[in-house]
Amino acid sequence: LYEAVTPKACRQVLEQFRTPPPIADVLRRWTNDGSDVVLDPGIGPAALSCPRFTNWTVSSEPEHVYGIDQSPLSRLMGTVTLTLTGQDHSIETADFLSLTPSQLPADVDAIVCNPPFTRYSDLSSEYRATLNEQTEQVTGHPIPGKTPLYGYFLYHAGACLSPGDRMAVVIPHHFLHRQYGTTLKRYLLDNFRIHGLTLYDPTTESQFDDADITALLLFLEATDQEAPSGTTCFIRADDADDTDWYRELRTEESASQSTGVEHVEQTDLRPEDHWFRQVDPLTVDTTNLTQLSEIATVTRGILTGDNAFFCLSQREVDKYGIDEQYLAPLIR
Numbered sequence: 001l002y003e004a005v006t007p008k009a010c011r012q013v014l015e016q017f018r019t020p021p022p023i024a025d026v027l028r029r030w031t032n033d034g035s036d037v038v039l040d041p042g043i044g045p046a047a048l049s050c051p052r053f054t055n056w057t058v059s060s061e062p063e064h065v066y067g068i069d070q071s072p073l074s075r076l077m078g079t080v081t082l083t084l085t086g087q088d089h090s091i092e093t094a095d096f097l098s099l100t101p102s103q104l105p106a107d108v109d110a111i112v113c114n115p116p117f118t119r120y121s122d123l124s125s126e127y128r129a130t131l132n133e134q135t136e137q138v139t140g141h142p143i144p145g146k147t148p149l150y151g152y153f154l155y156h157a158g159a160c161l162s163p164g165d166r167m168a169v170v171i172p173h174h175f176l177h178r179q180y181g182t183t184l185k186r187y188l189l190d191n192f193r194i195h196g197l198t199l200y201d202p203t204t205e206s207q208f209d210d211a212d213i214t215a216l217l218l219f220l221e222a223t224d225q226e227a228p229s230g231t232t233c234f235i236r237a238d239d240a241d242d243t244d245w246y247r248e249l250r251t252e253e254s255a256s257q258s259t260g261v262e263h264v265e266q267t268d269l270r271p272e273d274h275w276f277r278q279v280d281p282l283t284v285d286t287t288n289l290t291q292l293s294e295i296a297t298v299t300r301g302i303l304t305g306d307n308a309f310f311c312l313s314q315r316e317v318d319k320y321g322i323d324e325q326y327l328a329p330l331i332r
Contacts, residue, residue: 022243023217024048026198027112027168030219030249032062036109041096041157043067044074046081046089048112048170066105067091097131097152101160108160111167115153120146120180139187144180151175151184154218158191161222167192173199173216176276186271189228192220194266196233196249199279219249229267234278236260 024047032038040049051061065087069075075093082089120128132143135155143155150171157167175181176197188194198217235245238260248261262278269275292298311330312322 022241023170023215026243026246027170027217029246030168031110031112031166036062037064037066037105037107038062039104039108039111039157039160040065040067040078041069041111041113041153042115043069043078043091044071044114046078048114049087050081050085051087061087062110063088065089066108068094068096068099070095097134097156104160109165111157111161111165111169113153113157113167113169115150115169115171117172118149120148123149139183141183141186144183146178146180147184148172148174148180151180154184155187158187158220158222163222163224165222167218167220167222169218169220171216171218173214173276176216176279177274182271185269185275188218188220189266189269189271191222191228193223193225193228193230194232194269195219195221195230196235197275197279198233198235198237198245199276200237227267229265231263232266232269234262234264234275236279 027048028051038049040046043049046065046067049062049065049067065082067075067078067082067089069078069091070093072093075091078091079089082091123131128145131152132145132147135143135152138159139155143151150169154169154171157169161167175184196217196219198219200215233245233248235248237243237245245261248263260279264278312327317327
């Protein structure tokens with residue numbers, strides 16, 4: 001195994017057993033009670049589905065973990081992780097989005113997932129067209145062309161669950177306020193009891209080494225109710241190591257006086273609203289301000305996250321004393 005996997009990849013797998021990520025602990029704890037078959041699509045090194053000795057009062061592990069990943073290397077890394085932890089498992093190399101629910105184990109009870117954060121612009125037009133067609137058949141709604149890959153994972157994963165089954169995912173927060181997110185939020189409201197959304201403070205550093213992104217945790221329960229109801233917790237976590245907010249998901253009312261937790265009735269949530277305001281509310285009174293949309297039409301291009309250079313005036317250079325070795329002329 002050490003010869004088949006790169007040394008860096010091996011270190012990443014072994015590091016999981018030294019410092020269990022708090023994100024993984026709460027997601028795993030939410031989805032299974034020790035007797036479930038857990039599906040982990042995009043399993044990677046099995047960071048979310050492998051069992052650990054944690055600080056939970058009751059520690060449990062799934063009866064079986066069924067993993068899927070397109071990468072043979074990821075499949076091998078996941079196999080190493082689950083084998084070393086003694087977790088019963090089976091992993092296959094496949095595109096999760098190409099598999100129908102009938103091709104998956106019939107006894108799947110829960111899904112835990114960290115889907116790829118791939119943007120729509122990085123997908124081929126042919127692949128997007130295929131995903132849109134099959135997703136529209138499942139949801140009955142037209143799917144926006146700018147839907148990122150993790151959106152398709154949510155649509156597809158939801159179709160694999162039965163009423164009462166749970167799903168916990170970690171995704172970017174963008175769909176809370178982007179236009180393509182309206183359809184996704186409508187799908188969640190219609191098909192799930194949304195127990196909670198936990199946003200890691202966007203002012204702090206990213207939870208992922210290779211992505212400049214704010215992590216959002218979704219805690220969902222599949223339902224066949226016509227209009228799912230209940231309390232949805234909007235939680236803002238300022239400390240990545242603090243998981244005390246988890247108890248808020250298990251009650252219909254606030255269990256503590258801690259800040260950063262907002263309880264909202266699911267029936268009061270509308271898909272066209274910006275849900276981001278629930279976890280990052282304005283502290284300034286804006287009732288007397290004019291809406292920007294009344295003044296101008298504002299659009300934005302693709303965000304690359306690459307801010308390696310900035311355009312500075314000579315006065316700004318002089319003000320901050322920036323050395324010439326760090327400067328390049330914008331115009332020759």
